[in-house]
Amino acid sequence: MPFIPHSDRDIREMLAVIGAPDIDALFDEIPAELKAGKLTQVPPGISEMEISRLMMERAEADGRYLNFLGAGAYEHHIPAAVWQIATRGEFYSAYTPYQAEASQGTLQLIYEYQTMMTRLTGLGVSNASLYDGGSALGEAVLMAIRASKSSARRVLMPKTVHPLYRAACRTVVGNQNIELVEVDYDPASGQTKLPTDAAECAALVIPQPNFFGVLEDVDAMTDWAHQNGLMAIALVNPMTLAVLKAPGQWGRHDNPNRGADIAVGDGQPLGAPLSSGGPYYGFMCCKQEFVRQMPGRIVGRTVDLNGKPGFALTLQAREQHIRRSKATSNICTNQGLVVTASTLYMSLLGPEGLARVARASHANTVKLVSKLVAAGAENVFTGAYFHEAVIRTSVPNARLLHSLVGQGIVGGYDLSKDYPELGNAILVCATETKTEADLDRYATQMQRIVSKLSEPPPCARK
Amino acid sequence: MLIFEYAHPGRSAHAQLPSEDGTLDDLPANLLRDAPPALPECSELDVVRHYTRLSQKNFSIDTQFYPLGSCTMKYNPRACNSLAMLPQFLARHPHASAETGQGFLQCMYELQEILKDVTGMAGVSLAPMAGAQGEFAGIAMIRAYHESRADHARTEILVPNAAHGTNPATAVMCGYTVREIPTDREGNVELDALQAAVGPQTAGLMLTNPSTLGVFEKSILKIRDIVHGAGGLLYYDGANLNAILGRVKPGAMGFDVIHMNLHKTFSTPHGGGGPGAGPVGVAERLLPFLPVPVVIHENGLYRHAVEADLPQSIGRMSANTGNAGVLLRAYVYARMLGAEGMHRVAEFATLNANYLLAKMRDAGFELAYPARRASHEFIVTLKKLKDETGVTAMDFAKRLLDHGFHAPTTYFPLLVPECLLIEPSETESKETLDAFVEACIKIKQEALANPDLVKGAPYSQPVRRLDDVKAARELDIAYKT
Numbered sequence: 001m002p003f004i005p006h007s008d009r010d011i012r013e014m015l016a017v018i019g020a021p022d023i024d025a026l027f028d029e030i031p032a033e034l035k036a037g038k039l040t041q042v043p044p045g046i047s048e049m050e051i052s053r054l055m056m057e058r059a060e061a062d063g064r065y066l067n068f069l070g071a072g073a074y075e076h077h078i079p080a081a082v083w084q085i086a087t088r089g090e091f092y093s094a095y096t097p098y099q100a101e102a103s104q105g106t107l108q109l110i111y112e113y114q115t116m117m118t119r120l121t122g123l124g125v126s127n128a129s130l131y132d133g134g135s136a137l138g139e140a141v142l143m144a145i146r147a148s149k150s151s152a153r154r155v156l157m158p159k160t161v162h163p164l165y166r167a168a169c170r171t172v173v174g175n176q177n178i179e180l181v182e183v184d185y186d187p188a189s190g191q192t193k194l195p196t197d198a199a200e201c202a203a204l205v206i207p208q209p210n211f212f213g214v215l216e217d218v219d220a221m222t223d224w225a226h227q228n229g230l231m232a233i234a235l236v237n238p239m240t241l242a243v244l245k246a247p248g249q250w251g252r253h254d255n256p257n258r259g260a261d262i263a264v265g266d267g268q269p270l271g272a273p274l275s276s277g278g279p280y281y282g283f284m285c286c287k288q289e290f291v292r293q294m295p296g297r298i299v300g301r302t303v304d305l306n307g308k309p310g311f312a313l314t315l316q317a318r319e320q321h322i323r324r325s326k327a328t329s330n331i332c333t334n335q336g337l338v339v340t341a342s343t344l345y346m347s348l349l350g351p352e353g354l355a356r357v358a359r360a361s362h363a364n365t366v367k368l369v370s371k372l373v374a375a376g377a378e379n380v381f382t383g384a385y386f387h388e389a390v391i392r393t394s395v396p397n398a399r400l401l402h403s404l405v406g407q408g409i410v411g412g413y414d415l416s417k418d419y420p421e422l423g424n425a426i427l428v429c430a431t432e433t434k435t436e437a438d439l440d441r442y443a444t445q446m447q448r449i450v451s452k453l454s455e456p457p458p459c460a461r462k
Numbered sequence: 463m464l465i466f467e468y469a470h471p472g473r474s475a476h477a478q479l480p481s482e483d484g485t486l487d488d489l490p491a492n493l494l495r496d497a498p499p500a501l502p503e504c505s506e507l508d509v510v511r512h513y514t515r516l517s518q519k520n521f522s523i524d525t526q527f528y529p530l531g532s533c534t535m536k537y538n539p540r541a542c543n544s545l546a547m548l549p550q551f552l553a554r555h556p557h558a559s560a561e562t563g564q565g566f567l568q569c570m571y572e573l574q575e576i577l578k579d580v581t582g583m584a585g586v587s588l589a590p591m592a593g594a595q596g597e598f599a600g601i602a603m604i605r606a607y608h609e610s611r612a613d614h615a616r617t618e619i620l621v622p623n624a625a626h627g628t629n630p631a632t633a634v635m636c637g638y639t640v641r642e643i644p645t646d647r648e649g650n651v652e653l654d655a656l657q658a659a660v661g662p663q664t665a666g667l668m669l670t671n672p673s674t675l676g677v678f679e680k681s682i683l684k685i686r687d688i689v690h691g692a693g694g695l696l697y698y699d700g701a702n703l704n705a706i707l708g709r710v711k712p713g714a715m716g717f718d719v720i721h722m723n724l725h726k727t728f729s730t731p732h733g734g735g736g737p738g739a740g741p742v743g744v745a746e747r748l749l750p751f752l753p754v755p756v757v758i759h760e761n762g763l764y765r766h767a768v769e770a771d772l773p774q775s776i777g778r779m780s781a782n783t784g785n786a787g788v789l790l791r792a793y794v795y796a797r798m799l800g801a802e803g804m805h806r807v808a809e810f811a812t813l814n815a816n817y818l819l820a821k822m823r824d825a826g827f828e829l830a831y832p833a834r835r836a837s838h839e840f841i842v843t844l845k846k847l848k849d850e851t852g853v854t855a856m857d858f859a860k861r862l863l864d865h866g867f868h869a870p871t872t873y874f875p876l877l878v879p880e881c882l883l884i885e886p887s888e889t890e891s892k893e894t895l896d897a898f899v900e901a902c903i904k905i906k907q908e909a910l911a912n913p914d915l916v917k918g919a920p921y922s923q924p925v926r927r928l929d930d931v932k933a934a935r936e937l938d939i940a941y942k943t
Contacts, residue, residue, distance in 0.1 A: 001803070001806055001810075002539075002798050002799055002803050003536070003537055003539060003729075003798075003799075003888070003889050004806055004810045004888050004889065005889070005890070005891040006810060006813075006891070006892065010891070010892045011813070013892065014813055014814075014817040014892060015813075017817055017820045017821060017824075018813075018816045018817055018819075018820045019820070020816070023809045023810075023812070023813055026809075026812045026813060026816050026835060027709060027812065027835075028835065029677070029678045029680055029834070029835045030678050030680075030706075030709070030710060031680065031682075031683065033683075034682075034683075034710045034714050034715060035709065035710065036582070036708060036709055036710055036711045036714065038801070039579050039580060039708060039801040039804060039805075040579060041575045041576055041578065041579035042576050042579055042580065042796065042800060042801040042804060043797065043800060043801070044800040044801060044802065045797070045798055045799050045800025045801070045802060045803045046797055046798060046800065047798070048539075048541045048798065051541065051545065051794055051797050051798055052541065052545060054797070055545040055548060055569075055794065056545075056548065057565070058564075058565030058566065058568060058569060059548040059549070059550035059551050059565055059566075060550065060565070061564055061565040062550045062551070062554055062562060062563050062564065062565040062566055063550060063562065064549070064550055064553055065553075065555075065558065065562060067553070067555055067558070069555045069557055069558060071557055072781050072782070073555060073556050073557070073782065075553070075555070077478075077480070079475070079477075079478045079506075081506060081509065081510050083547070085510060085513045085514060085517070087543055088514070088517045089522050089523070089524025089525065090517035090518060090520040090522045090524065090525060091517050091520065091522070091733065091734055092522070092524070092538065092543070092731045092733060093522040093523035093524045093535075093537075093538050093731055093732065094520045094521065094522040094523075094732060094733070094734045095528065095530055095533055095535060095732045095734070095735075095868075096732065096734065096735040097734060097735065099521070099859070099860075099863065099868065099869050100925075100928050101860065101863060101920050101923040101924070101925055101926070101927065101928070102520070102521040102863050102868060102869075102920075102923055103519075103520055103521065103734070104516075104519040104520070104923070104924045104925060105516040105517050105518065105519035105520035106516075106520055106734035106735070108464070108516055108519070109513070109516055109734075111464075111939070111940075111941070112464060112465050112466070112941070114939055114940050115464075115466065115940040115941040116499075116501055116502075118940040119499045119500045119501060119940075120499045120501075124940065125939060125940070126939075126940065128735065129735075129736070131591040131592065131595060131737075131779075131780060132591065132780040132781055132782065133781055134778065134780050134781030134782075135591070135595070135779065135780055135781075162781060164778060164781040164782070165781050167769075167777055167778045167781075168777070168778045168779065168780050168781050170777055171602070171753070171776060171777035171778055171779060172598075172635075174602075174776075174777070175602060175605060175635070175636045175637035176635070176637050177637070208493075215489065215490065215493050217490075217493075218493065219492060241495075241499065242495075242498065242499060243486060243494060243495055243498075244493060244494060244495060245492070245493055245494060245495050245496075246495060246499070249495075266781070273547075273552035273553070273787075274552065274553060274554060274555045274556065275551060275552050275554070275786055275787045276551065276554045276555075276556050276563060276566050276782075276783060276786040276787075277556030277780075277782030277783035277784065277786045278556075278591065278737070278780070278782055278783065278784055278785040278786045278787060278788070279591070279736075279737035279785040279786070279787050279788055280782070281737070291937070291939075297735065298939055299939065300933040300934070300937060300938055300939050301933070301938040301939075301941075302928050302929045302930070302932045302933035302936075302938070303928070303929055303932065304925040304926040304927060304928050304929070305918070305926040305927050305929075306926055308925055308926070310924070310925035310928045311928075312928045312930055312933050314930070314933040314934050314937070314939070315934055315937075319627075320594070320627040320628050320630075320631035321626075321627040321628075321874070322627070323627070323631070324627045324630040324631060324640075325630035325631060325633065325634045325640045326634075327627070327631040327634075329631065329635070330594045330597065330598060330628045330631035330632040330634075330635050331592070331594055331595075332592065332593065332594045332627075332628050333592040333593060333594065333723075333725065333732075333735060333736040333737075333738040334592070334735055334736045334737075335591075335733075335735075335736045335737045336732075336733045336734040336735030336736045336737070337731065337733030337734060337736065337737060338733075338736075338737055340733070340734065343465075343513075344509060344513055346501050346502070347465050347501070347502045347504055347509045347512075347513075348475045348478045348504075348506060348509050349475070349478055349479075349501070350474050350475065350501050350502060350503045350504065351498035351499055351500070351501045351503065352474055352479060352498070352503075353474060353475070353478050353479045353480075354499075354501065355498060356479050356480045356483050357480055359483050359484040359485065359486060360480045360482045360483055360484050362484055362486060362489075363482070363483070363484020363485065364482075364484070366484075366488070384488065384489050384490060384493075386489075401559065402559070405558075405559060405561060405562060410555055410558045410559075410562065413557055432480040432482065
């Protein structure tokens with residue numbers, strides 16, 4: 001019996017102690033009419049060898065592609081040590097650290113993670129993680145409304161925020177009478193246009209870099225938010241914070257309250273593989289004054305009976321298992337193991353390694369854009385970009401991307417559905433993992449496809 | 463020692479630094495950092511040794527018996543991990559076209575079908591990333607259903623007072639008010655109170671069955687009739703699905719919507735607090751509202767159905783596709799168990815729980831519901847022990863750590879004073895259960911002979927009992943310097 005250790009003798013002895021004739025008798029309190037019939041969609045069990053073969057076949061069918069797609073999930077090198085250590089049984093198969101004395105490993109690791117995130121974001125507080133960047137943005141909106149001095153229930157949401165983040169955010173906040181107000185972007189630069197009106201608004205979301213890869217003038221946006229009495233929610237890629245200004249520093253130097261109030265994003269770039277979308281994790285940091293409005297678990301350092309330093313979950317009065325209907329969120333299980341991997345990743349890369357990843361990703365993307373432009377594409381925005389950029393071609397996106405897949409290349413994110421005004425625009429990305437030869441391969445295929453497919457097909461010439 | 467205390471300026475894990483570098487001279491200077499973030503500066507060996515040592519300060523299923531009630535801490539098969547981490551699966555981008563992920567999507571489609579079958583529901587979405595997010599999706603669907611019928615009077619969600627804290631917290635996040643329903647002496651929902659509570663304001667009832675008290679709700683069909691009779695829907699909290707897997711389908715009990723915790727029933731790892739996976743299943747009438755994406759199979763191609771395919775969907779739970787890697791682990795587990803193995807999960811989880819219950823009772827421990835059969839878990843109350851010796855359930859739990867066992871769940875459900883909620887799971891052997899009972903007997907003797915010994919526990923862990931008050935009052939949640 002897979003994963004069940006009982007021998008026939010064990011079963012007999014155990015039933016004798018219970019005083020039951022057979023295992024069926026243990027279900028005698030369940031009404032007979034509820035008994036399940038045969039499972040028809042569950043195939044018979046197979047051995048580890050058989051499932052291994054099946055999974056390898058399916059993995060091979062999926063194959064490997066040269067990837068230039070980012071859009072919220074980025075291909076970075078992950079040191080071998082990261083997942084080898086993270087999947088040690090002591091991390092992998094431990095529960096949430098409610099029994100602090102028997103969970104000091106996980107608890108200290110989360111404390112170290114929180115510290116690293118506060119240093120990246122320049123804010124005083126980090127929680128232990130949320131589910132992903134999109135749902136974390138939803139939690140940030142809820143938190144901003146709770147923490148805001150005003151009773152407003154509108155939040156300014158730029159169109160330069162990832163459309164799928166906006167969608168996840170809508171799901172999270174959608175049932176609480178909260179309005180997400182779209183903010184337009186400048187069609188030339190690709191930067192958010194500051195709205196003229198902040199009436200009845202509680203917060204402004206500030207993406208950096210924005211979904212187009214373009215860098216926003218975060219100082220001006222943060223100051224504008226604060227001048228209008230709004231909370232500033234930074235939506236950031238943590239990898240870029242190795243070199244970009246920390247959200248805690250956004251705004252004018254002479255402003256004592258400067259800095260975004262809350263920073264969120266997806267931790268995936270810090271050690272999580274692409275893996276068809278997860279598991280990743282959402283991170284959330286905030287200014288010290290808002291710590292009691294924070295959702296999710298937080299670890300604190302304290303001392304034990306003998307005065308020895310140790311770690312424990314703290315401020316649990318915010319959470320569902322204590323506060324029930326008055327909790328800051330219903331979140332319970334979060335993304336602990338991915339945070340474990342991320343903490344290892346940040347420790348292995350260090351400040352210099354992470355900065356090199358950032359600089360190399362930027363440099364590769366700049367090179368890629370120039371090669372693609374030479375191959376017949378157009379760089380759409382004038383704004384400075386970090387490690388993603390919007391390009392436009394004369395070929396319909398679906399045909400372009402499909403043709404590239406045929407050449408083993410995942411070419412980018414199709415923007416035509418969410419931004420029809422941009423035409424045949426795709427979002428491309430080249431991280432530190434790409435070599436000059438990789439970039440050339442993409443550019444060569446782009447040139448071939450653009451020159452071939454932009455000609456009208458023969459049947460259209462009649 | 464913290465990782466930051468290893469820090470040695472100028473040291474690095476050199477093999478991990480990209481050799482290609484670049485400049486940021488083309489970016490506006492005011493958008494750049496003036497100093498690098500103070501991340502650790504360590505060698506690779508420093509990092510590997512530090513975190514390996516930290517891992518050794520944890521209890522885990524791989525090292526200890528972990529009878530944590532309501533958490534289903536069963537063995538996490540290693541094959542599930544290694545097969546979910548095949549390089550092609552790890553490398554696939556979530557927004558790459560469906561044609562680049564047919565193998566992965568087929569696994570997801572088949573997992574949906576398996577979960578539909580074991581729950582008896584008409585449709586499943588794998589999108590929610592944890593149990594609480596599955597609950598959110600479920601209650602949001604109930605709301606969308608009532609609103610689609612222009613039934614705007616339904617503003618209230620009912621939950622038993624024994625429910626998990628996530629239930630009321632979820633209902634509030636979905637814009638509902640919460641009304642609690644009392645539990646009777648046998649651990650059942652009080653039917654009269656339920657009858658009195660339902661009405662045109664009732665959106666639904668959230669129920670765990672077997673309940674958090676470790677007993678099967680015998681009147682479930684009456685509860686169904688009361689709630690449905692009032693126009694409300696019935697929500698199944700799948701936290702305890704392990705108890706009935708393959709034996710009773712929640713769909714057959716009349717539930718309209720259910721979430722499952724794959725990190726419990728389908729043995730994906732708890733990971734020190736996630737990632738989990740909380741798929742939702744729905745009855746026919748809620749199908750249009752399922753969260754996206756849902757995997758569909760049409761014209762020989764597996765693909766994700768999105769908002770355009772399901773215009774009434776409650777929407778996305780994440781920016782991507784949910785915890786795909788966790789779902790792959792659950793798929794591998796389900797295939798290794800097969801239909802006959804699913805059945806055995808409930809059988810042996812229940813056998814182990816009832817055996818442990820009988821042994822504890824025979825050893826003189828007081829059961830919270832002595833007249834009831836245990837499901838996959840049961841509750842011991844230490845109220846008498848506390849009255850006699852001052853030793854609390856928490857003290858008892860901490861002393862178990864010294865005996866090499868993780869503590870059961872303590873002080874939940876709140877209805878039972880000084881309670882231990884004990885769930886052994888099907889993967890533990892009789893010898894392990896016997897050793898646990900021996901430890902409990904020993905601790906009880908210690909409590910009677912020398913209560914201070916138990917009240918001072920644990921002694922064998924990396925730290926003694928921690929000062930939670932100091933942790934909250936003198937908040938130190940990030941290392942300074």
